[in-house]
Amino acid sequence: EHTLLASEEKWRMLVNTIPDYVALYDRDDNYIFLNHFAEGFSLKDIEGKHFADFLTEESKIIYMEAFEKARKTGVTQSIEYRGLGDHNTLRQYESDVVPIFEDGSFANIMVIARDITERKRADAELKNTKEYLETLINYANAPIIVWDDQFKITQFNKAFERISGKTAADVVGTEVEQLFPSSSHEKSIEYIKKASAGDPWEVVEIEIQHTDGSIRTLLWNSAAIYSPDGKSIIATIAQGQDITDRKKVEMALRESETQLMELNATKDKFFSIIAHDLKSPFNNIVVLSNLLAEQIQNNENEGIEEYAGLIQTSSQQAMSLLVNLLDWSRSQTGSMVCSPEYVDIVALIHDVIALMNESARQKSISLIMELPRNLLAYADKIMVSTIVRNLVSNAVKFTHPGGKVMVTAKRNQTDLLITVTDDGVGIKPDDIERLFRIEENISTKGTKNEKGTGLGLILCKEFVEKHGGMLWVESETGKGSKFSFTIPNFSKANS
Numbered sequence: 001e002h003t004l005l006a007s008e009e010k011w012r013m014l015v016n017t018i019p020d021y022v023a024l025y026d027r028d029d030n031y032i033f034l035n036h037f038a039e040g041f042s043l044k045d046i047e048g049k050h051f052a053d054f055l056t057e058e059s060k061i062i063y064m065e066a067f068e069k070a071r072k073t074g075v076t077q078s079i080e081y082r083g084l085g086d087h088n089t090l091r092q093y094e095s096d097v098v099p100i101f102e103d104g105s106f107a108n109i110m111v112i113a114r115d116i117t118e119r120k121r122a123d124a125e126l127k128n129t130k131e132y133l134e135t136l137i138n139y140a141n142a143p144i145i146v147w148d149d150q151f152k153i154t155q156f157n158k159a160f161e162r163i164s165g166k167t168a169a170d171v172v173g174t175e176v177e178q179l180f181p182s183s184s185h186e187k188s189i190e191y192i193k194k195a196s197a198g199d200p201w202e203v204v205e206i207e208i209q210h211t212d213g214s215i216r217t218l219l220w221n222s223a224a225i226y227s228p229d230g231k232s233i234i235a236t237i238a239q240g241q242d243i244t245d246r247k248k249v250e251m252a253l254r255e256s257e258t259q260l261m262e263l264n265a266t267k268d269k270f271f272s273i274i275a276h277d278l279k280s281p282f283n284n285i286v287v288l289s290n291l292l293a294e295q296i297q298n299n300e301n302e303g304i305e306e307y308a309g310l311i312q313t314s315s316q317q318a319m320s321l322l323v324n325l326l327d328w329s330r331s332q333t334g335s336m337v338c339s340p341e342y343v344d345i346v347a348l349i350h351d352v353i354a355l356m357n358e359s360a361r362q363k364s365i366s367l368i369m370e371l372p373r374n375l376l377a378y379a380d381k382i383m384v385s386t387i388v389r390n391l392v393s394n395a396v397k398f399t400h401p402g403g404k405v406m407v408t409a410k411r412n413q414t415d416l417l418i419t420v421t422d423d424g425v426g427i428k429p430d431d432i433e434r435l436f437r438i439e440e441n442i443s444t445k446g447t448k449n450e451k452g453t454g455l456g457l458i459l460c461k462e463f464v465e466k467h468g469g470m471l472w473v474e475s476e477t478g479k480g481s482k483f484s485f486t487i488p489n490f491s492k493a494n495s
Helices: 002-017 057-073 117-138 158-164 182-196 244-277 279-297 304-333 345-362 381-397 455-466 490-494
Strands: 021-025 031-034 077-084 090-102 105-115 144-148 153-156 204-209 215-226 233-242 341-344 366-370 376-379 404-411 415-422 471-476 480-488
Touching: 057 077, 057 090, 057 105, 090 117, 144 158, 158 204, 158 233, 182 204, 182 215, 182 233, 215 244, 279 304, 304 345, 341 345, 341 381, 345 366, 345 376, 345 381, 345 404, 345 415, 376 381, 376 480, 381 404, 381 415, 381 455, 381 480, 455 471, 455 480
Parallel strands: 366 404
Antiparallel strands: 021 031, 021 105, 077 090, 090 105, 144 153, 144 233, 204 215, 215 233, 341 376, 404 415, 415 480, 471 480
């Protein structure tokens, strides 16, 4: 008896020190022991009371079912329920209902209960907070994405769905790298790795590819999500701002700026030609005409032939300049449209050479043509004539007296190739790249001080490109130049 009393005392001491409620019920489910009471309750409040007196109606059912099952099966039952706690307030508990058997038959029920009200409240608050944050992220206007430490997507909001054309169901659990276009894939992956290593993005441009193939440029910032102990990064969240349209506007502004600079250069060039180059030949014509008139008036025939020849040369120069100016201005305003037709290139070249014969004769230059019998092309006759005339005129201008200029034409597999070759002064390597840019203002005097505008080659290049062809030059200083261009041939036009 003494040993039993000592053991019981130890048991009571142990049970009374634990924070959980430990209750013992008799066979009629009435309290016969409780280790401690909730605040506001005393022993007299529970003596002879049934457990159901302290439970909600819903919890009574849960409790009774657990008691019954424990009696029948002899297995401890775990339940959650609501009952009275401190000062008769309603609290939430989780309990283990333990059946106690003596000599093989059921004797008592012991319930070990713990108050989980605060835990439940914290869980509910956490759940509400999580739901709130998920809703906030999901319906934010900015695209937001979260990926874990394995670079797998864990969250993907509605705005990101619109940017990518993919749904959250499509991408959650998959690798984040699938979102990037191949053109910037490696660069984007490097950004992802840096962010996941704790190096957040402040302002980073990363492209996202839509399922329709289009690419959007976004400005991103990111933040690391740490483990509860704050020691390791478990995920990364990033938010983007779509700047695709802004980038397009910036690009358009840069292009407009470039075009404006070109237009200003074009305007300056145009006025320079009018103010200087066009004025010069007309001054010559006026002065020489006055001299010629005085000679005739004074019946002095000496020098008349020379003056007439000079007037003719200046007139031809002025006419050539005017034609180029008119053609060039029409091409700049868009009023000159390429109107292709079937043209015999051989006949066209013969017509141009006929116009250039006098200029070549005055410098004793041989004009040589190596052409097939006929060569049919699909081209704008006026434009091609202008191209050939300018190239032959330049060749004559920069060839020394007694030299030669050769014009050739042949059919290739895809187009016609026309070449004008001279054995004149040639072009410096640094000047070749500048020949076709109006802002460079390349204009060089010929071997007999012939003047030019620098417009001829620019006009040639524009006309060749309107045909979808190419114009290029090969030259060596002191040995001459070779200008070549291509235009569509008849068979290509037919196809």
